[in-house]
Amino acid sequence: MTTPWSRRGFLAICSGTAVALGIGTPAFAASDEFATLRARWRTLILGEGFDPAAEPFASRLSGLGTTAGRYRATMAPAAGSLWPDLVYADPDPDTDQESFGYSGNMNTSYTRLSTLAQAYCQPGTGLTGDTGLRDAIVAGLDHLHDDVYNASRTPYGNWYNWQIGAPQALLDVCVLMYDALSATQLAGHLAAVDHFVPDSAVASYSGTSTGANRVDLCRVLALRGVVGASAAKVALARDALSPVFPYVTSGDGLYADGSFIQHTSVPYTGSYGSVLLGGLGLLFALLAGSGWAVTDPNRQIVFDAVEHSWAPFLYNGLVMDGVAGRAISRGLTASDPQHIQQDDHLRGHPVLASIVLLGQGASDAENARWRALVKGWVQRDHYSPPLADPVLSLPHLARLKAVQDDTSLTAVAEPAGHRLFPSMARATHRRPGWAASLSMADKRITYYETGNGENLRGWHTGAGMLYWWGDTFANGQYSDAFWPTVDPYRLPGTTTSRKALADAAGGDWGAAKPDVNWVGGATDGERAAVGQYLKGLQSTLVAKKSWFFLDDTVVCLGAGITCTDGTAVETTVDNRNLGPTGGAPFTVDGTLEPAAYPWSATLTGAKWAHLGGHGGYVFPGGAAVRALRESRDGSWSTINKGGATTVVNRRYLTLCVDHGTDPVNASYAYLLLPGASAARTRARAADAQWLTVLANSDSQQGISVRSLGFTGVNFWFGGTVGTLTASDPCCVMISEHGDGTAVIAVSDPMRMRTGLTLTWRRAVAAVTSTPAALASAATGSALTLTFGDLTGTAGATQRVAVRLG
Known part of the structure; x- marks a missing residue:
């Protein structure tokens, strides 16, 4: 029988106290310390400050009750399982079973008990304070303890x-059901935790105890200490966080350039990074004001990373897929009874909420600034409104709702600018109305990550994949079943061999990395020159690829494209997901092409093309471009062993440059104009003076755009391009300004230069700002810059400001 509970009664039964302490409260009285910490954790995982009778909370709480009711009705304790569909008894424990196997079912069984406990403790679920549910939760805990954990x-x-x-x-369930568990029951559960997560789990910052995993382990130790009233365990958890904070120069963690790596070689800001951010926010909040408050001054590095590491990969509520690793394949799972598809927006929303939580422990200025950022992201996510997110936890929902309703906050607009992340071979570019992101690979950064049967066909996501989104258009480009339906050999921006690859080719956990050094770029913070020496995965393909990120355009060059695989080689200019209907009009040189599916044509001598509702493409001097409309079927299970088998269909407009079979020194050049109209695309194609391609060879690639004062050159080898001469491989980007000044941005992407000389044949009156790596500068009719040892700069841009002659 369901017992009606008032809000006061609910707090009394579930919390033991109705006090929900905020951040920065005075130190607790010693006798109440662990009880207060338990109360605070309940508040953190149940949420606070929301009206359970108002939306979006009322329906969420009702749905929680419905789910919990279904779980309770199907619970059937038996040897080897608590639910019939979650058998955790391993018939062959000597066989390695990953997260979709038997141990994963044990984990999910505890997660379901946590759902039941939340339904018991939250108001408005229809099961609040239900004694039968309480007894079922306790019985379920006992069964899992006796049978497996x-x-x-x-x-x-x-x-x-x-x-x-x-x-x-x-441990979450132990906190929520603390008053319903006997001392003997609690002792048994805590002994199990001690057995599987001993103090030695955090003794060394290595292996699986780094980055986000370390934060997760610290959460376990901290809660074990709180539930078991062990000051030593809580202190251990606090102290074990400290290795997470400092910048690293290799392996897992945060880098000075804003990169975040997990699993040694995988850019993971949007997945494991989200876990790290959320976990630290919870632990900082839990321990604030207690005798175990996190006071390590290096925690400021985490606060700085909100804008330095996470914000650059957040765009209108989504977190960019290029830093989500194998999580991109977690779309629709076979075990999800609600059939909720995960995507870049649903991965982004918890990051927004975690920033709000972390802000409570930061400075007042940081907190206010972050909340204004989050308010902007929430307001602009029209594709997937965060407050309607079906999988966002209720506490996170409450945090975002509070930010949205805070009238003292003025939403911050998306910034314009460029960010390079050389330590994880990534770049982001933001302009008014659109944003782009570039994913590459080198000897330190994997082609892609597969593992646990996930992301089986992400082979080419590091082969120069160029993502882009509009502010009010194309925000669902990679959200709407893109990954199971896109041709994995034709990812936007990539140059690939059509050589067939096996699922999970290259090995698990980012094992496969190309043996190349020259990957990176240079930026003045607004524009950039970026390059990738590409070697194909399990392929003989090699290529030099360059991107020049400008105000309304990305100029893309490729050269030295050579392969002996015996298969075709293509560069995918773009591959736009047009949804289930695919109705976007496609125009080439002013001619509207057929809208039929399927359709394909080779556009010989094409000067420009335009895709309605998306943007434009310009081919300097004309090019032979293959265009095709195709309707593609796929299922999440094809790219993720745990994915749903349901077949979905999406329609695509693909533009490719076909380099033929076994090309030798093939090349390409095209301009991407996100959001451009057909008229603007046509005008850009007609303006032959706008762009000058200075070089596009296996030795150098470079452009100049006189109207912007921009010059960018990737020197794959030393040499002369236009007005620039470099003694050795490097990247150079120059911005000349209307006030008679200029910035010369230089980098050593190979991280091998012990010296570098760069000459710019342009009259320079004076050097006004220099980096520490610059040994000397000579001005006059030309500028000669002599750099010292660049090997320790980690590929970072060295900027020299000058006054022109």
Whole structure:
């Protein structure tokens, strides 16, 4: 029987106290310290400051009750399972079972108990304070303890389930149901946690105990200490966070250039980075004001990273897929009864909420600035409004709702500018009305990550994939079943061999990395020159690829494209997901092409093309471009073993440059104009003076745009291009300004230059600002810059400001 509960009664039964302490409260009285921490954790995981009778909370709470009711009705304790569909008994524990195997089912069983406990404690679920539900939760905990998760058990399968997934859910339930558990029951659960997550799990900052994983382990240790009233465990958790904070120069963690790496070689700001950000926010909040407050001064690095590392990859509520690793394949899972598709927006929303939570422990100025940023992202996410997010946790929902309703905040607009992340071979470019992101690979950064049967066909996501979004258009480009339906050999911006690759080619956990050094670029913060020496995955393909990011255009050059695979080689200019209907008009040189599916044509001598509702493409001097409309079927299970088998269909407009079979020194050149109208695209194509391609060879690639005062050159080898001469491989970008000044941006993408001389044959009166790496500068009718050792600059841009002669 369901017992009606008032809000006061609900707080009393679930919390033991109705006090929800905020950040920055005075130190607790020693006798109440652990009870207060339990109360605070309940508040953090249940949420606060929301009206349970108002939307969007009322329907969310009702849905929680419905889900919990279904779980309770189907719970059937038996040897080897708590739910019939989640068998965790491993018939062959010597066989490595990953997260979709038996240990994963054990983890999910605890997660379901956590859902039941939330439905018991939250108001408005229809099960609030239900004594029958309470007894079922306790019985479920007892069964899992006796049957699988106890101090005498040897773990099998994926370590994560035993050390992070299951114990986090278990300890959450222990906090929520604390008053319903006997001392003996609590002791048994805590002994199990101690067995699987001993103090030695954080003794060394290595292996699986780094970055986001370390934060997760610290959460387990902290909650184990709170539930078991162990000051030593809480102190251990706090102290074990400290190795997470400092910048790293290799492996997992935050880098000075804003990069975030997990699994040694995978850019992971949007997935593991989200876990790290959220976990730190929770732990900072839990321990604030207690005897174990996190006071390490290096935690400021995490606060700085909000705008330095996370914000550059957030755009109108989404987090860019290029830093989400294998999570891009987690769209629709076979086990999801609600059939909710995950995507870049749904991955972005928890990051926004975590920034709000973390802000409570930052300075007042940082907190106010971050909340204004989040308000802007929330307001502009028209494709997937965060407050209607079906999977966002209720506490996160409450945090975002509070920000949206805060009339003292003025939403911050998306900034314009360019950011390079050489430590993870990524770049982002933002202009009014659109944003782009570039993903590359080198000897330190993997082609892609697969593992646990996930992201089986992400082979070419590091082959120069160029993503782009509009502010009010194309925001669902990669959200709407893109990954299971796109041709994985034709990802936008990539140059690839059509050589067939096996699922998970190259090996798990980012094992495959190209043996190349020259990947990176230079930027003045607004524009950039970026290059990638490309070697194909399990292929003989090599190519030199360059991107020049400008005000309304990305200029894309390719050269030295050579391959002996015996298969065709293509550069994909773009591959736009047009949704289930695919009705966007496509125009080439003023002629409207057929809208039929399928359709293909080779556009010989094409000068420009335009895709309605998306943008334009210009081919300097004309090019032979293959265009095709195709309707593609796919299922998430084809790219993720845990994915749903349901077949989905999306329509695509693809533009490719076909380099033929086994090309030798092939090349390409095109301009991408996101959001441009057909008229603007036509005008750009007609303006032969706007762009000068200075070089497009295997040795150098460079352009100049006189009207912008822009020159960019990628020197794959030393030499002379236009007015620039470089002694050695480097990247150079110059911006000349209308006030008679200029910035010369130089980098050593190879990280191998112990010296570099650059000459710009342009009259320069004076050098006004220099980096530490510059040894000397000579001015006059030409500027000669002599750099010292650049090997320690980690590929970062060295900027020299001058006054022109």
